[in-house]
Amino acid sequence: MDKTIVTVTMNPAVDIQYVVPDFRPGRWFRASEVDRSAGGKGINVSIILQQLGYESAAMGFLAGFSGEYIRDTLRRLKLTTNFVNVIGESRTDVYIVDEVGHIETGVAEAGPYISDEALHRFMKNFDRILSRARLVYLGGSLPPGVPQDAYKDLILRCKEAKVPVFVDAFGPALTAALEGVPRVVKFDHRFLFSTLGYPMGDLDDVLELVSKIHDSGVEWSVTTYRAVGNIFYTPEGIYLVDIEREEKEQMVSLLAIGDALMAGLMVALLENMDVEKAIRFAQACSLEDTLHVKKGIRGRDMVESLMPKILVEKLD
Numbered sequence: 035m036d037k038t039i040v041t042v043t044m045n046p047a048v049d050i051q052y053v054v055p056d057f058r059p060g061r062w063f064r065a066s067e068v069d070r071s072a073g074g075k076g077i078n079v080s081i082i083l084q085q086l087g088y089e090s091a092a093m094g095f096l097a098g099f100s101g102e103y104i105r106d107t108l109r110r111l112k113l114t115t116n117f118v119n120v121i122g123e124s125r126t127d128v129y130i131v132d133e134v135g136h137i138e139t140g141v142a143e144a145g146p147y148i149s150d151e152a153l154h155r156f157m158k159n160f161d162r163i164l165s166r167a168r169l170v171y172l173g174g175s176l177p178p179g180v181p182q183d184a185y186k187d188l189i190l191r192c193k194e195a196k197v198p199v200f201v202d203a204f205g206p207a208l209t210a211a212l213e214g215v216p217r218v219v220k221f222d223h224r225f226l227f228s229t230l231g232y233p234m235g236d237l238d239d240v241l242e243l244v245s246k247i248h249d250s251g252v253e254w255s256v257t258t259y260r261a262v263g264n265i266f267y268t269p270e271g272i273y274l275v276d277i278e279r280e281e282k283e284q285m286v287s288l289l290a291i292g293d294a295l296m297a298g299l300m301v302a303l304l305e306n307m308d309v310e311k312a313i314r315f316a317q318a319c320s321l322e323d324t325l326h327v328k329k330g331i332r333g334r335d336m337v338e339s340l341m342p343k344i345l346v347e348k349l350d
């Protein structure tokens with residue numbers, strides 16, 4: 035049997051995006067457009083991988099009516115799923131896209147409680163699927179009940195099975211995950227400063243902090259910097275990556291752009307693209323996702339057509 039990519043979403047969500055032109059808090063609005071979708075970072079990555087032509091198995095926990103909605107949506111997309119059912123209700127996350135300023139406002143729920151027994155069942159399923167995994171992605175917040183070192187635990191299991199891991203998380207879950215030394219990590223520059231106990235600084239400070247993390251053995255990282263630019267730390271040096279201004283002006287929604295980027299980077303590394311092409315491909319996936327309200331990308335050809343719009347500067 036062919037090896038598969040595995041995505042883990044411990045805390046899936048029904049994502050609702052409302053387009054509300056001129057949105058302001060404290061007033062009453064009607065949405066001019068709605069996009070309702072199955073979400074949570076790993077689920078988004080699985081959907082985008084499929085749009086790029088790659089199969090994956092999506093794992094995590096689902097609960098209640100919203101859990102059924104997510105399961106049903108993924109089945110209709112013909113995605114392989116392996117979710118543990120838990121009591122309660124999977125969360126709903128609401129996003130408001132201001133058409134005028136492209137400002138995104140979001141509210142995320144905490145998610146259902148995960149019992150020790152449910153977590154144990156998940157770990158058993160994970161160990162089973164790991165034997166046929168070629169790459170594992172871990173993404174998003176941990177729901178109540180899941181210990182903050184859960185990602186670290188999963189990374190160590192992957193290491194034993196010699197399966198590379200991509201991580202996109204925040205706060206204590208990411209701090210613990212770094213102890214497991216995943217292969218690829220996505221950071222927000224604010225995380226770096228707060229975790230390492232530094233006051234917010236400039237680009238040089240970000241680079242110094244990222245480099246410290248790479249001393250531990252993390253191979254690749256992508257750190258969000260400024261509104262949409264990214265710092266790519268790669269085995270061949272550090273790159274500052276941005277997008278042409280005309281393209282930035284076309285952006286509509288920023289929801290899940292990090293997930294599109296990570297899915298793109300996975301494909302790039304699986305296809306052994308050279309470093310600069312891999313960066314362009316990943317960032318173009320992210321850019322494509324911003325150009326419409328509907329989450330995800332409109333196809334690999336669209337992504338490839340955007341690659342020349344990515345500005346890549348090698349820093350050292």
Ligand SMILES: O=P(O)(O)OC[C@@]1(O)O[C@H](CO)[C@@H](O)[C@@H]1O
Binds near residue numbers: 078174175291292293
């Ligand atoms: O609360 P988390 O798990 O950190 O983030 C959840 C979330 O914002 O991440 C995805 C976009 O990246 C959305 O599908 C989802 O609603």
